[in-house]
Amino acid sequence: MTNFIFVTGGVISSLGKGLAAASIGALLQAYGFKVCLRKFDPYLNIDPGTMNPTQHGEVFVTDDGTEADLDLGHYERFTGIKTTKDDSITTGKIYCTLLKKERRGDYLGKTVQVIPHVTGLIKDFILNNTDELDFVICETGGTVGDIEIQPFLEAIRQISYELSKQKVICIHLTLVPYISAAKELKTKPTQHSVKELNSAGIQPDIILCRSEKVIPEEQRKKIANFCNVKLTNVITAIEVSNIYEVPVIYHRYGLDTQILQHFNIKLPKPELKKWYEILDLIKSTVKVVTIAIVGKYTDFPDAYKSLMEALVHGAIHHKVKVSIKWVNSRKLSEHSIKRLHNCDAILVPGGFGDDGIEGKIAAINFARINNIPFFGICLGMQLAVIEFARNLAKIEDVHSTEFSNCKNPIVHLFAKQGKEINSDLGGTMRLGAYGCYLRPDSKIIDIYKKDTIEERRRHRYSINPNYEDILEKNGLVLSGRSADEGLLEVIELSNHPWFIGVQFHPxxxxxxxxxxxxxxSFIKAAIDKKQSKS
Known part of the structure; x- marks a missing residue:
């Protein structure tokens, strides 16, 4: 029978519940268990697709086209398991389903209420497709004091009662701040957070104490005593310099041991060799390459979370460190753009809205002219086409219809064949994994080592096919097309060390x-550029 692990948080948000859940999943995998991870987001939006990244961070996209919280990215990176629509739920989705059922008459004239109807749908989400799994790990967004979270906590309470505590464990992540003036760790916020959770009918079995310092036994005893938790189950979740250290740290402090003891499971030590190896590699690396990310959310790095991690992964492969230079495209001027000379490569990521667009185009132009490796992703690829059309193809008044009522709309609104364009913003994009055919004589086919790939999309606009001939005549290599609609999805320059734009989000x-x-490949190009300068 499946075991359930619920991860809640208290005191403040952004404590790292997603990393905690992902790390627990990775540890249980290391014992050989089959796991899945799911996320509750209490907000009333259907999904985060229309949210400003400065509020919510990156919107992660799954293969099946679900727009979800960035924590699903952590789940996939730490466990290698592909998440789906079944692994992300919001209050908005719950109420949307509820009201549709009510209108159909599914409730047979009953008064529709939070309990049992809303909580019933949440429980359905938790229990859906779990029969073949050893563990289901459910992370609850927000903090226990939020009014929006109450139905989710009630659903957790009900499942704990219905399945019995032998099949359910509740892990509460909370803050133990260090007050430098008093030179003391304070446990009171944790005590109040657990009290709030108790008021919802949930007693945590394990308390993860997020702290910048190791929590001494005296403070751990205090937390255990006031929160009615065993001392061995009060575990330090200490600050780390690299997120891939978290599973190892949790194992060192006995989190996995305490989880298995709760479920009365006795197993030998987990196989964590690959985690130790990657940490040794990260810590022993001294060479550094500098990558400029030119975007408009640069003050909020979580807006580019998967991108940052992908750069780290590429750097680990080449045994180098990556230093990200954040460049705000809104503030990029003719004078400040010269600072990009100090970078080993330039990346322009996806985004929406016309703010900072000309700064991004200027950065692309700078990379092209100065032979600096360039990577354009989604909007970055579209802007690379616009820059090429303006400066090499010499097309006048060229832009995207997303930003301009221009004479030559080289980027226009994508509409699937046979379907009208929906004026709503939410859920109208080209989302999820699609196939792409790669041109035989291209750089990108050499990178992938195959002619057909499948990558995830998140865009409304695409390259206007009416301009492809003139682009190609002027030297732009059109090296990838979508398998379903024949849309242009990869461009590159043959006379440049590394200049690639992709419509998808690798x-x-x-x-x-x-x-x-x-x-x-991009990090290798950056290494080569750095070496050529030295």
Missing amino acids: EFKSRPFLPHPLFI
């Missing part, structure tokens, strides 16, 4: 133990 599929080939 960062979503990169893993620490299986770096994405495009990022392996």
Whole structure:
């Protein structure tokens, strides 16, 4: 029978519940268990697709086209398991389903209420397709004091009662701050957080204490005493310099041991060799390459979380470190752009809206002219086409219809054949994994080592096919097309050391133990550029 692990958080958000859940999944895999990870997001949005990245961070996209919280990216990177629509739920989705059922008459005239109807749908989500699994790990977004989270906590309470505590464990991640003026770790926030969780009818079995310092036994005893938790189950979740150290740290402090003891499972030590090896590699690396990421959310790195990790994966493969230079495209001027000379490569990521667009185009132009390796992803690829059309194909008044009512719309709104364009913003994009055919004589086919690939998309706009001939005549290599619609999805320059743009998001599929080939190649180009300058 499947065991369930619920991860909640208290005191403040962004403590690292997603990393905690992903690390627990990785540890259980190391024992040979089959796991899956799921995320509850209490907000009323259907999904994070229309949220500003400065509020919510990156929108992660699964193979089946689900727009989800960035924590699903952590789940995939740490476990290698592909997440699906069954692994992400929001209050918005719950209520959307609920109201559709009510309108159909599914509730047979009953008064529809939070309990049992909303909580019932949440429980259905938790229990769906779990029969073949050893462990289901469910992370609850937000903190226990949030009003939006109450139905999810009630559903957890009900499942704990219905399945019995022998099949359910509750892990609470909380903050133990260090007050430098007093030179003391404070346990009171944790006590209040657990009290709040108790008021929802949930007693945590394990408390993970996020702290910048190892929590001494005296403070751990205090937490155990006030929170009614065994001392061995009060575990330090200490700050680390690299996220891939978290599973090893949790194992060192006995988290996996305590979880298995709760379920009365006795097993030998887990196989963590690959985690130790990757950490040794990261710590022993001294060479550094500098990658400029030119975007408009550069003050909020979580907006580019998968991208950052994919660069790290490519760097690990080549036994170098990557230093990211954040460049705000809104502030990029003729004078400040010269700073890009100090970078070994330039990357322009995806994004939406016209703010900072000309700064991104200027950075692409700079990379092309100065033979600096360039990687354009999604919008970055579209802007590379616009820059080429303006400066090499000499097309006048050329832009994207997303930003301009221009004479020559070289990038236009994508509409699937036979379907009208929907004016809604949410859920109208080309989402999920699609096939792509690669041109035989291209650089990108040499990188992938195969002629057909499958990558994840998240875009509304695409390259206008009416301009492909003039682009190609002026030297742009059109090296990849979607398998379903024949859309242009990869461009490159043959007379440049490394200049590639892709419509898809390869960062979503990169893993620490299986770096994405495009990022392996891009980092190699950056290394070559650095060596040529020295």
